[in-house]
Amino acid sequence: MSPSQKKRFTIIGVLIVGISIATFLALQAMQSSIEYFRTPSQIKHEGFSSEQVYRVAGLVRKGSVSRLDDGVTQRFNVTDCENDVTVQYTGILPDLFREGQAIVTLGKINQESVLVASQVLAKHDENYVPNEAADAVMLAQANKCDNADGAVTY
Amino acid sequence: MNWSEFFHMGGYAFHVWSCWALSTACLLFIVAFAKFRNARIKRDIARQIQREERHQNNS
Amino acid sequence: MNTLLLYFKREWQLLFRNTGALIQPLVFFIIIALLFPFSLPAEITLLQKIGGGIIWVAAVLASLLSLENMFQSDYQDGTLEQAIIHQRSLEMAMLGKVLAHWSATGLFLTVFSPLLCLTFNIPSEQIWVLFFGLLLGTPSLTLIGAVGAAITVTLRRGGVLIAIIILPLYIPVLIFGAGMLSQSAQGLEITSQLYTLAAIFVLAITLAPFAIASALRATIN
Amino acid sequence: MNTLLLYFKREWQLLFRNTGALIQPLVFFIIIALLFPFSLPAEITLLQKIGGGIIWVAAVLASLLSLENMFQSDYQDGTLEQAIIHQRSLEMAMLGKVLAHWSATGLFLTVFSPLLCLTFNIPSEQIWVLFFGLLLGTPSLTLIGAVGAAITVTLRRGGVLIAIIILPLYIPVLIFGAGMLSQSAQGLEITSQLYTLAAIFVLAITLAPFAIASALRATIN
Amino acid sequence: MTALAATHKTDSDQCLLQGHDLHCVRGERSLFTGINVTVNRGQCLHIVGANGSGKTSLLRILCGLSSADSGTVLWRKQPLANNVDFNASTAYVGHKDGLKNELTAIENLRFQQQLEGINDEQALDDCLAQLKILYCADLSAQALSFGQRRRLAFARLLLSSKASSKTSSKVLWILDEPFTGIDIHGRALIEDLCVQHLSDGGAIVMTHHQSLDQSGLAKYRSELNLEAHGGNL
C-alpha cells in the first residue's frame, strides 16, 4: 500500500468509527426524550417548589372550567386522565381552548397547589376534520378521559 | 356563500389574508427581481460590447 | 499523532510567549462576572436564577471571539502555507492546533466556572451540572467554530462572518447545555441532554478536522 | 479639521468595503439577543427585567471587542507609520478615526437598542432612558478604549491587555448608565447621572486625542 | 548530502514535476495559458516575467497551494492532490517567511525539525551558521531585520533538505524571489547552497528578476518566460 492509499484508508476508518459512535449516542439520547413540558402526574409524584417555573401539559378536564369573581380570571384543571393540576389564568385564552383540548401552561405553583399561569398555549394535533363531521369527533375528544383506561400522553 | 362572508373568513380574515398576500407578494417579488436584474445585466453587457467595438474602431 | 502533539505543543508555546492570549478567557470571565452585577437591578435571587445561563452565554461568546485569531496569524505569517505544503496530514496538524486552542479557552473557562458560580450564589448541585455541561460542550464549540474560522481565514475582518456562519451550529449546543441546567433546577433527568452533547462532540471531532483542512485548502490560494 | 474629516471618511470607506465590519455591532447585538432566550429559564418577565442591563453589557462588550482592530490593521500595513511621518496633526487624524469607529459601533448600537428592547418587552419610557444613556455613554467608551488600543498596538494579541487597562475606566460609565435605568424603573430622577455621563464624555473627548497620539508615537519605533 | 545523491541517482526516473497545459485566470484576467513545464533532477527552472505576469501564481499552482483553471500538475507521474510523497519532498519559500514572531530563531527551526521526527540540536546550529545568522539564534523572530528573516526562512529550507529520515528530504525547492532583501554576501551563500542542492540531484523552480547568467546557477538553468505565454496584461 502506498502512503497515499494508507492515508485514505485511515480517513475512511476514522469516519466510520466516529459516525457510528455518534449515532449510538444520539440513539441513547432519543431513548429518554427531552421534555418541553411535564405532565400532572410528574408534578404529583415529584413534588414541586414554589420558586420554580413549571411548564405543564395535559387535557382540559371536562366540566372543570370556571370563572372567578373578578370576571377575568379563569380556573380549570389540566389532566393526563390520572392526575390533575388546577390552573388559574388571567388573560385571553387561545381560540382552540375548550374542554378536552390539549394545552401547555407555564407558571409557578403557589401554596394552595394552584398553578398561576403566565401563559396558556393550545396544542393542536395533526387531525383535520371538516365542520360537518365535527360533532362526533368533538364529543370523543371531550370524553377522551372517560374512554381512556390509563394516562394519556401529550 | 356570499363575498363578504368569504372575505370575513370566519373571523380570521387578518390571519388568512395576510398570509396569502404575503406569500403571493414574495413570489411575485422574486420573479420581478430576477427579471429586472436580467434586463440590467443584458443592458450592461450590451454597453460593454459597444464600448469594445468603439475601441476597436479607434485603434 | 506525532504531528498532532507537535502542533498542540507549539500552540501552547506560542500562548506562553503571549500571556495575554493565555489569560484571555479568564479576563473575559471576570469582565462578565463584574459587568453583570453592576448593570442589573439589585435583586439577590435574580443573579442566582440567570447565573448559569449567563455563564453559558459567556462561554459561547468567549469561543466565538477567540476564533478569529485561530488561523489568522498563521495565515498572515505564512506558516499555514508551509503546513499545507509540507504536512502529510493537515487534518492532524490542525486538530492539534484546535485542541490547544480549546484547552486555552474552553477548558480554562470550564475550570473557572465553579468560581464564577460561587459569586453568583448558584447551588452546588447545579455547579456540577454546569461544569460537566461545559466540559462536554466547549470542545464542540471550538471544533465547530474552527471550521468557520478556516472558511474565513483569508478575509481581513472575518469575525462577523464567522459569527454568522457559526451561530446556527452553536445554538443547539447552547440549548442542550443551558437546557440541562434549567432541567436540573426543576429536578428533572438530564441524561438525554448529556447524551446529545456527547453525540455532537463525537460528530464534531470526527468531521471537523476534515472540514477544516479542506476549507483551508480551498480558500488559501 | 480637514484631516479629521478625511480620516473619518476613509474609515467609513474602509468599513463599507468590508460590510462585515460595518454590521459587526448589529450582528453582535442580534447574537446577544438570541443567546439569552436560548439559555435562560422560560420566564417571560425575566427578560424584561434584565433586558436593559444586558443591553448595556452588550454595548460595553461590543466596544471592548472592536477596539483591538482599531489601530492594528493600520499598524500592520504601514499606514500608521505614514500618518506619523506625514500628518501635521496626528491628534486630529486619530480623532477622526476614533469618531468613525464610534459611529460604526456605538452609534449603531444605540440606534438599534430600541429594537432590541422591543424583543425584550421593555416598557417604552425605559427605552428612551436607555437610548439617551447609550448615546451619551458609548462615545466615552470608544474614546477611552482607543487610548488602550493605542498603547497596545504593537502587541500581537493585545486584546486582553486593552481589556485590563480599560475596564476600570469603563465601569463608572456602566454604573451611571445602567444605574440610570434602574433608577427610572423605580420612578426616580436621573438628571445627576446624565450630568455625570456628560462630564465624562467632555473630559474624554478633550484628553483622549492627545493621549492616543503620544501613545502611538511612543510605542511605534 | 551525498547520501541524498546516492539514494536518488539510482532512480531510473529523472523527471520530478510536470505541468501540462496550465491555464490561470485571476479575476477577469487570464494570466497565462498553455504552459508546459518539466522539472528534472539537477535542473533549475527560472521563471521570468514582468511584475504581475503571474510568476507567483504559477509557483503556487506548481506546489499545490492553488489549483490551475485548467491543466494538470503531476509529481512523479502521479497527480498532486493528496499526494503524500509530494508533501514530503517539496519545500517552498515564498514572499511570506512562515516564521512565528513570538518564537526565537532557533525555536522556529526546532519546530520544523520536530515535525520530521528528528531531535538534533547540532543540526540547528549548523543551519544557522551556514547562513551566518548564528548570532541571532536566541532573538525572537520579530526582532530580526528583514534580511535576517529571509535568511532564517532559508535556514529552515536547508534544515528540512538535510533531514536524514526516510522520506522527508526535500528534493524540489520552490523559491519565490529568494534573494529579496539579502545582501551580497548572503546572495553568494545562497547561490552556493542552490548549486550544491542541484549537484546532489535536487531540483529548483525559482523566480528572480535579474538574469542568472553571471551566477553559479547558470549551467543548471533553463528559462521559462511567462510573457511569451499569452497573458493579456
Add this chain to the structure above:
Amino acid sequence: MTALAATHKTDSDQCLLQGHDLHCVRGERSLFTGINVTVNRGQCLHIVGANGSGKTSLLRILCGLSSADSGTVLWRKQPLANNVDFNASTAYVGHKDGLKNELTAIENLRFQQQLEGINDEQALDDCLAQLKILYCADLSAQALSFGQRRRLAFARLLLSSKASSKTSSKVLWILDEPFTGIDIHGRALIEDLCVQHLSDGGAIVMTHHQSLDQSGLAKYRSELNLEAHGGNL
C-alpha cells in the same frame, strides 16, 4: 517639477537633514555609534551594510519614527520632534507598503491626495501611468502582485512629491530597499524618477544591497557604510 526646483533653489540653505553622533542600541546590542550624516539638496545618501547592520533602524531614526539612544537629528537646523515642516517635506517608503488592502489602487492614491487638500483625478492616473500600473487602477490592493504593490507605494510617493500646494511637496525621500520585488524595467523607471527628483533639488536617503555605480544615480551618490561605525555583530 520645475516649480519645486525654482522655489527651493533660491534657499540659501542647501542642507536639509543632519544627524550628529547617532547611537542606536537594540536589545543588548549596539548597532552603530558615532554616526554623523548630512543630507543636502541634490544628494543621494546610500546607506550600505550587511543584513542586520542597522540600516532600517538608522532610516527610522532619521525620519523620526524612532529616536536614537544618543545624538540628535536636525531638520533645517531645527530639532525633529513636532516639526511640522519636516512632516510636510519628507516621504518614507519602508518594508511595509502603507496600502489598504480593502481599497483599490486608485483609492489608495486618492486618499493621499485628499490629505494634501487637492482634488485632481488626472494626477492620480498620471502617477499610475508613470509606474506602468494604470491597468490595475481598479483592482483592490489585495489582488496586486508583490511588485505591483511596491510600484503602487512608489506612485504614492510620487504623487505627494508632485503636489503643488504650498508646503507639502516632499523634498526628502527616505527609501528602504526601494527596488525590492521590482522587475528590471521597473527598476530603470524608478531610478529615472529618483534622478529627476535629485536634479530638481530634492534629496534621497536610501538603502540598497547592490552598488549604485552602474545606475543613473551614480553621480549624485554618497555612501555611508554602517559596518565602519562600530556595530558589534
Add this chain to the structure above:
Amino acid sequence: MNPVSIIWKFLVTVYHRLGSPREFYQIAQYTTPIFGLLSLVLFVCGAYLGLFQAPADYQQGDSFRIIYVHVPAAWLSLFVYMVMATAAAIGIIWRMKMAFVVAICSAPLGAVFTALALITGSIWGKPIWGTWWTWDARLTSELILLFLYFGVMATYHAFEERKTAEKAMAMLAIIGVVIVPIIHYSVEWWSSLHQGATIFAEGGPRMPADMLTPLILMILSFMFFYGYALFLSAQNKVLLNERKSQWVKAAISAAEK
C-alpha cells in the same frame, strides 16, 4: 441495448449538457416558461379549491386555510436546502461549474421560503396556540435554518475571487445539512407544541380528500415555482459569470438586433 443503459446514457447526456453554462443557458430558455406556466396554473387551481371549496376545519375554522401557504413554504424551505447542498457537493467533488450556480441561486430562494414558513406559522400560531412565538424545537430549528441560509449567502459575497467564494459557500452548505433531518423529526424527537405529520402520518393522511387536494396542488405549484425562479436567476448568474465569453456576447448582440 437494454432500457437501463439507454436511460443511463440519456441521464449522462443531460448531466453533461446541463453542466456546461452555454448549453444550460440554451436549455433554460425553453424550460423556464414551462415551469412558470405550470406553477401559475397549479397555483390558481390550488387557491380556488383551497379558499372556496375546501370545508372549514372543525376546530380551527377558516384559519386553517393558512395551511395552503404555510406547508408548501415549509416543505420548500427544506427541499431547497437539500437541492443546494447536493449541488454544492457535486460542485466540489466533480468541479462542475453549473452546480455552484444552482447552489448559490438557491440560497436566497430558500431563505424566502424559510422566512415565509416562519411568518405564516407565526401568524397562524397567534390564534391557534395563543402565541406567535415560543422556543420550541420545530420553530427554533426552522429559525436556525434561516440563519444558515444567511450564512451561505454572506459567505459567498464575502470573497472577492469567485472560485474561492464558491468553494467556501459549498462547504458551509454541506456542513449545514444536518439541520434538515433535525427540523423534520423535531416534532417526534421532542415533545413539541407544533403538530406532528399530517400528510405522511402513519395510516395515511389525517385529512379528508377535499382538504388534501388543494394542499397537494399548492405544494406542486411551489415546487414548480422554485424551478422557475431557479432557472431565472441561474440564467442571470451564468450571464454575469460568462460575460467575457464569446457566446454570451453573441447571444446578447443577437437579441439586441
